[in-house]
Amino acid sequence: MVQEEIRRRNVGALLRHVHLGGPISRAELAGRMGLNRSTILALTAELTAAGLVREDPATETGRAGRPSLVVRPESGRVYVLAVDVAVDRLVAARVGLGGTVLERREAVRPRAGADLDRVVEVLARFGRELHGAAPPEAVCVGIGASYCGMIRPGDGMVRFGPDMGWVDQAFGAELGRRLGLGLPVAVGNEAHLGALAEQRRGAGVGYQNLIYLHGDVGVGGGIIVGGKLLDGDGGYGCELGHMVVNPYDGRPCGCGSHGCLEAEAGERALLDAAGRPAELFGRSAVREVVADADGGDAAASAALRRIGDWLGIGVANLINLFNPGVVIFGGMQRDVYPGTAPQVRARIAANVLPVARERVRLRTSALADDATLIGAAELGFARLLADPLGTLARVAPRPRSGCRVP
Amino acid sequence: MVQEEIRRRNVGALLRHVHLGGPISRAELAGRMGLNRSTILALTAELTAAGLVREDPATETGRAGRPSLVVRPESGRVYVLAVDVAVDRLVAARVGLGGTVLERREAVRPRAGADLDRVVEVLARFGRELHGAAPPEAVCVGIGASYCGMIRPGDGMVRFGPDMGWVDQAFGAELGRRLGLGLPVAVGNEAHLGALAEQRRGAGVGYQNLIYLHGDVGVGGGIIVGGKLLDGDGGYGCELGHMVVNPYDGRPCGCGSHGCLEAEAGERALLDAAGRPAELFGRSAVREVVADADGGDAAASAALRRIGDWLGIGVANLINLFNPGVVIFGGMQRDVYPGTAPQVRARIAANVLPVARERVRLRTSALADDATLIGAAELGFARLLADPLGTLARVAPRPRSGCRVP
Numbered sequence: 001m002v003q004e005e006i007r008r009r010n011v012g013a014l015l016r017h018v019h020l021g022g023p024i025s026r027a028e029l030a031g032r033m034g035l036n037r038s039t040i041l042a043l044t045a046e047l048t049a050a051g052l053v054r055e056d057p058a059t060e061t062g063r064a065g066r067p068s069l070v071v072r073p074e075s076g077r078v079y080v081l082a083v084d085v086a087v088d089r090l091v092a093a094r095v096g097l098g099g100t101v102l103e104r105r106e107a108v109r110p111r112a113g114a115d116l117d118r119v120v121e122v123l124a125r126f127g128r129e130l131h132g133a134a135p136p137e138a139v140c141v142g143i144g145a146s147y148c149g150m151i152r153p154g155d156g157m158v159r160f161g162p163d164m165g166w167v168d169q170a171f172g173a174e175l176g177r178r179l180g181l182g183l184p185v186a187v188g189n190e191a192h193l194g195a196l197a198e199q200r201r202g203a204g205v206g207y208q209n210l211i212y213l214h215g216d217v218g219v220g221g222g223i224i225v226g227g228k229l230l231d232g233d234g235g236y237g238c239e240l241g242h243m244v245v246n247p248y249d250g251r252p253c254g255c256g257s258h259g260c261l262e263a264e265a266g267e268r269a270l271l272d273a274a275g276r277p278a279e280l281f282g283r284s285a286v287r288e289v290v291a292d293a294d295g296g297d298a299a300a301s302a303a304l305r306r307i308g309d310w311l312g313i314g315v316a317n318l319i320n321l322f323n324p325g326v327v328i329f330g331g332m333q334r335d336v337y338p339g340t341a342p343q344v345r346a347r348i349a350a351n352v353l354p355v356a357r358e359r360v361r362l363r364t365s366a367l368a369d370d371a372t373l374i375g376a377a378e379l380g381f382a383r384l385l386a387d388p389l390g391t392l393a394r395v396a397p398r399p400r401s402g403c404r405v406p
Numbered sequence: 407m408v409q410e411e412i413r414r415r416n417v418g419a420l421l422r423h424v425h426l427g428g429p430i431s432r433a434e435l436a437g438r439m440g441l442n443r444s445t446i447l448a449l450t451a452e453l454t455a456a457g458l459v460r461e462d463p464a465t466e467t468g469r470a471g472r473p474s475l476v477v478r479p480e481s482g483r484v485y486v487l488a489v490d491v492a493v494d495r496l497v498a499a500r501v502g503l504g505g506t507v508l509e510r511r512e513a514v515r516p517r518a519g520a521d522l523d524r525v526v527e528v529l530a531r532f533g534r535e536l537h538g539a540a541p542p543e544a545v546c547v548g549i550g551a552s553y554c555g556m557i558r559p560g561d562g563m564v565r566f567g568p569d570m571g572w573v574d575q576a577f578g579a580e581l582g583r584r585l586g587l588g589l590p591v592a593v594g595n596e597a598h599l600g601a602l603a604e605q606r607r608g609a610g611v612g613y614q615n616l617i618y619l620h621g622d623v624g625v626g627g628g629i630i631v632g633g634k635l636l637d638g639d640g641g642y643g644c645e646l647g648h649m650v651v652n653p654y655d656g657r658p659c660g661c662g663s664h665g666c667l668e669a670e671a672g673e674r675a676l677l678d679a680a681g682r683p684a685e686l687f688g689r690s691a692v693r694e695v696v697a698d699a700d701g702g703d704a705a706a707s708a709a710l711r712r713i714g715d716w717l718g719i720g721v722a723n724l725i726n727l728f729n730p731g732v733v734i735f736g737g738m739q740r741d742v743y744p745g746t747a748p749q750v751r752a753r754i755a756a757n758v759l760p761v762a763r764e765r766v767r768l769r770t771s772a773l774a775d776d777a778t779l780i781g782a783a784e785l786g787f788a789r790l791l792a793d794p795l796g797t798l799a800r801v802a803p804r805p806r807s808g809c810r811v812p
Binding site: 002006150159160207208209221223225226228230231232233234235236237238239240242243244245246247248255256257260313316317318320321322323324325350351352353354355356358359360 | 615631644645661722731760766
């Protein structure tokens with residue numbers, strides 16, 4: 001039983017390497033996994049037979065002689081459905097092994113008046129369309145969803161969705177029911193999933209301690225500590241947007257408090273500081289401020305500096321707490337980064353203990369607006385990667401049973 | 407080899423249960439470790455033969471019939487030397503399995519003018535005395551040290567010791583050399599070790615997500631995330647005392663910045679707020695303020711409320727970030743807790759998202775001023791617990807060789 005368990009783990013570990021790292025030779029796999037080549041050969045053969053990987057000649061080796069083979073993820077056999085409920089859009093995608101977005105559907109989401117029923121209806125329709133368009137031999141192995149609010153990990157309950165006013169809405173269960181694919185929906189907070197995605201496939205690859213700031217209406221956070229997402233006792237950790245940075249005359253925050261980081265450095269703070277009217281909001285309005293600052297508009301530049309200073313206090317506090325290798329700015333915070341970075345760097349220099357900042361890097365999100373969707377896809381792949389052949393055996397034998405259209 | 411590795415881990419896991427949890431029946435061990443009784447019997451026999459545990463009748467079972475046996479840690483066979491360099495004292499102790507302080511030495515430490523040489527000389531003398539007084543059959547299996555500064559984990563280098571002005575001082579290596587016991591000294595930051603100790607033996611037992619605030623001159627922190635100490639990329643995480651809480655007219659901080667939590671809620675902030683003269687400092691001065699507040703002194707009460715409010719902002723920020731099960735107030739923060747708690751609770755109610763605070767508890771340190779020393783002892787025990795019989799075989803065969811007096 002111990003041997004069988006070890007084999008299962010090794011099969012999963014190999015598929016994870018290929019899924020996350022892309023094409024890789026058997027020799028490299030042997031080195032990274034600490035296994036001998038004959039074991040790698042056997043594991044690769046099992047995954048090849050299952051249709052999850054294939055071996056191809058490496059391209060452009062630049063060397064003469066027999067081309068070496070590389071193991072690649074096979075994107076046609078399995079896929080996950082990934083769903084993203086963001087403040088301004090609803091996205092669903094079919095994502096293959098290797099993290100490839102194979103097909104997607106997207107709709108604008110009105111900022112208010114989006115109740116559970118309407119949101120789930122749109123997403124379920126997208127999901128059924130994506131499934132219907134998949135090739136007949138492809139099997140759906142999981143469903144992952146990103147949501148812009150606080151999520152109970154066990155069942156995907158939205159405990160608090162500030163921008164829609166959701167409290168204790170059974171989003172994960174309801175989406176699963178409406179999709180009718182016989183698979184549970186794994187739901188995560190958007191910034192948590194953005195952090196996961198950046199660590200696995202983006203600006204945080206190779207980092208064990210990482211802070212991801214996700215800006216939209218608010219400022220969310222995903223924090224990786226020792227390689228693992230910080231979730232806390234209930235799964236509600238990483239709420240860096242509600243760190244009080246301005247305790248005196250702080251701006252009111254959507255959470256009911258004042259002076260939170262998101263109230264001082266979020267979208268509305270920027271637009272107000274730049275003197276934009278209250279009717280303007282959203283990414284396009286933010287990008288206009290950035291463009292105006294680039295064009296020499298003094299008010300727009302001052303607005304970016306102002307939110308950059310508050311952001312800098314928050315980021316400095318986080319570096320003192322987490323001693324991270326990298327801080328990644330995502331969502332709207334990615335757009336404003338060129339204008340806010342000087343203040344952020346100045347605050348880090350002034351407020352972070354030298355020893356704690358000596359190795360930290362600041363970066364913008366590499367996955368841009370797809371970070372949360374890609375993170376959701378990774379949630380969907382979790383079961384497959386934990387036990388590839390067992391998972392496939394459960395969903396594959398009945399043709400398309402895992403994803404039949406009701 | 408796999409079987410041998412599994413056996414070694416099980417022996418370590420059993421000893422860890424007994425070391426941390428105290429007397430426990432074999433049946434309970436079987437349940438907690440998920441092993442059958444015959445395996446537990448074999449593991450216990452090995453540890454008994456090595457002199458690390460013994461089996462005794464349980465006392466006061468309250469039941470008739472044959473008394474059941476419990477496995478207890480044996481405190482006479484092995485010990486560690488634990489050392490604590492605090493802002494106001496130097497402590498060394500011989501600590502037995504089960505965390506029992508068997509004997510200790512302590513000296514007042516002057517706040518300034520303590521160079522590496524003097525500190526190490528006192529501690530090495532204490533260590534040799536403690537060793538010399540140990541029974542001949544007792545074996546020293548490790549040395550752990552707590553230091554009030556930022557420590558490089560690999561070699562116990564003090565990167566930054568603010569109150570003594572130490573920068574890059576080879577404390578661990580030098581203490582090991584002077585002790586001459588042929589064992590490395592594992593060094594940790596005092597608040598990190600306080601957190602570890604409270605989680606293992608104090609107010610944080612059973613919590614996987616825990617924040618420990620350690621107050622002395624400054625405010626240090628130890629944070630447990632998912633059962634593990636948050637160390638960050640370099641080992642310098644948890645510096646919650648340097649979270650900027652007052653960005654406007656913040657008091658100057660020892661780190662060179664202004665408005666840090668320790669500048670607003672530390673010892674000097676309290677004493678200044680209470681109108682005490684600059685010459686007064688230390689725990690006795692803090693306790694006087696607390697006593698005066700208890701006696702109805704309005705200025706002392708107001709001073710406690712003032713630092714409590716800043717502390718509350720910091721604690722609220724931490725709860726939003728970490729969603730912990732418990733926040734523990736240690737060191738000087740334990741003394742002031744009755745006077746600061748109302749403000750801390752008010753800030754948590756105002757500033758923490760309801761979902762993130764629904765399960766959090768606030769507690770004072772159960773280990774009080776020994777938290778850091780007990781944490782150092784746990785560092786010292788780490789190698790033994792990882793491989794009890796192997797470690798003992800390395801240090802025991804030559805009589806007292808691990809701890810010979812030079």
